[in-house]
Amino acid sequence: MLHDRLLKAIDTLGFTKPTDVQLAALPPALEGKDLMVGAETGSGKTLAFVIPMLQHFLDNPSPNTGTRGLILTPTRELAEQVCQSVKDLAAFTRITTMTVCGGTSFKEQAAEIRKNPEILVATPGRLVEHLERETMDFADLEFLVLDEADRMLDMGFRDEVMAVAEICRKERQSMLFSATLSHRGVRALLPEILNEPQELMLNTHQSGQENIHQQIILADDDKHKERLVEWLLANEQFDKVIIFSNTRLKAQWLAKSLQRQNRRSGVLHGDMSQDERKHVMNLMREGKINILVATDVAARGLDIQGLDMVINFDMARSGDEHLHRVGRTGRQDNKGLAVSLIDHSEWNLMSSIERYLKLSFERRRLKGVEGSYKGPKKIKASGKAAGTKKRKTDGKGDRKAAKPADKQRQRNVKQAGKRPSNKPSLGDGSMPMMKKKKPATD
Structure with a gap:
C-alpha cells in the first residue's frame, strides 16, 4: 500500500487510474527489483520510477545521508520536467530534489548540492563534470534511473553513463526506461548497470501511434x-x-x-x-x-x-x-x-x-499551394527485363541455337566498311601495347 502522503499528492494531481506501464512496473519496482522497461513516449513512465523511489524514502527515512536517488535524462528540458514531477509527488513530504544540468552556474549548483538533496535529476555531461571536480559523491546512493536511455546513447553519452554507473554504490536498485529497447546500444549497458533485471516490453513501433x-x-x-x-x-x-x-x-x-x-x-x-x-x-x-x-x-x-x-x-x-x-x-x-x-x-x-x-x-495535397514535385517517377512494368530484346524461339518455346556460320556472317556484316584494327587480338597470345600517359600539366 502506498504511503498516505503519496496518495494525497496523487489525488491532488488528479490521477484517477494508473496507465499500462504503471500497472506493469510499479509492483516489481516497489518490491525492489531492477527493471528494464520499453514504453512509448507519453505513457506515464515517469511516475513508474518516481513513486517507488519516494515510497522507499518514506518507509526508510535517512535524514543525515547524501544523495539517495539519481535520475539521468538526455536533455535539460526532460530533466526539468522530471524534477517537477518529483516535486509534485513529494509535495506533502520533506524529500528535496534539484536538477543538475548545463546552462546554469556551476558554482551555484555546487552550493545547492552541498545541501544534500535526496534526489538529483541530471544530464550526463554536467554530472560527470561535478564528479571530476569532486563536488558530489554517491556513497549513499540507493536508486539509479536511466530515463530515455536510447536517446542518451544516440547523443554520445555512453562513456558518461558508464562513468556514473561505475562510481555509484553497488548495492542499489536500478531501472532503465527506453522507448526502444531494441536499440543496439541499450542492451550492451545492462550487465554494467542492472542486476538480474525484469524486462517489461509494453510497446512496439506502432503503439502510441493509434491516436x-x-x-x-x-x-x-x-x-x-x-x-x-x-x-x-x-x-x-x-x-x-x-x-x-x-x-x-x-x-x-x-x-x-x-x-x-x-x-x-x-x-x-x-x-x-x-x-x-x-x-x-x-x-x-x-x-x-x-x-x-x-x-x-x-x-x-x-x-x-x-x-x-x-x-x-x-x-x-x-x-x-x-x-x-x-x-x-x-x-x-x-x-x-x-x-x-x-x-x-x-x-x-x-x-x-x-x-x-x-x-x-x-x-495529402493542399489546394492553391501545390508544388511541381510529384514524387519519384514510376517505371511501367513491361513484362520483361529492361534492355532485353525479344528472343527468337523454334516455335516450341525454346530459344533457337545460332549456328557458328551464322554468327560469323553476323560479325562480318557488322564490321563491313570499318577500318581494320591495328591492335593485336587478345586471343592470339600477344598483349596490346599500352601508350604512355603524358604527365599532367599545371
Whole structure:
C-alpha cells in the first residue's frame, strides 16, 4: 500500500487510474527489483520510477545521508520536467530534489548540492563534470534511473553513463526506461548497470501511434515548405503546435518568418542558454505562445498540454526520432495530427521510416499551394527485363541455337566498311601495347 502522503499528492494531481506501464512496473519496482522497461513516449513512465523511489524514502527515512536517488535524462528540458514531477509527488513530504544540468552556474549548483538533496535529476555531461571536480559523491546512493536511455546513447553519452554507473554504490536498485529497447546500444549497458533485471516490453513501433493521424505533403524546397506551413497554420484547428527542423539555423529562420506574420511563436534549440530555454517552454505551457519551432532537443519527454499538431518541416533522420517527434501529440488518449513535408531528397528517408514503423502515411495535397514535385517517377512494368530484346524461339518455346556460320556472317556484316584494327587480338597470345600517359600539366 502506498504511503498516505503519496496518495494525497496523487489525488491532488488528479490521477484517477494508473496507465499500462504503471500497472506493469510499479509492483516489481516497489518490491525492489531492477527493471528494464520499453514504453512509448507519453505513457506515464515517469511516475513508474518516481513513486517507488519516494515510497522507499518514506518507509526508510535517512535524514543525515547524501544523495539517495539519481535520475539521468538526455536533455535539460526532460530533466526539468522530471524534477517537477518529483516535486509534485513529494509535495506533502520533506524529500528535496534539484536538477543538475548545463546552462546554469556551476558554482551555484555546487552550493545547492552541498545541501544534500535526496534526489538529483541530471544530464550526463554536467554530472560527470561535478564528479571530476569532486563536488558530489554517491556513497549513499540507493536508486539509479536511466530515463530515455536510447536517446542518451544516440547523443554520445555512453562513456558518461558508464562513468556514473561505475562510481555509484553497488548495492542499489536500478531501472532503465527506453522507448526502444531494441536499440543496439541499450542492451550492451545492462550487465554494467542492472542486476538480474525484469524486462517489461509494453510497446512496439506502432503503439502510441493509434491516436495520431499521420500525413505527408510533397514540397519543392524550403520556400515552398514555408508556404505549406503558413497554409496549415491558417486552416487547421489547433491549440498548440510544434514545428521540427533538423538544424538550428533553419529553426531560427522559420521562427522569424512566423513572427513577421504576427504569429505567437518561439524557437527552441540546443545553443540557447538554460534560462532562455526555460523561458520559452514556460511561455508555451502558459499559452502566451502557441507555436514552437524546435530542433530535436524538444523531441524527447516534453509534455505540453493542448499540443494537438506536429509539423515536420524536415523529415526526422531516423524512425525512432520520428516516433519521438510525433509522440509530442496524441498523448493520454487525445487525438493528434502529424504532418511531414517531403521534398525530393527526403522521399527515400520517408519510405524507410514507413517500413520501419510498419505504417502508411496518408498522402495529402493542399489546394492553391501545390508544388511541381510529384514524387519519384514510376517505371511501367513491361513484362520483361529492361534492355532485353525479344528472343527468337523454334516455335516450341525454346530459344533457337545460332549456328557458328551464322554468327560469323553476323560479325562480318557488322564490321563491313570499318577500318581494320591495328591492335593485336587478345586471343592470339600477344598483349596490346599500352601508350604512355603524358604527365599532367599545371
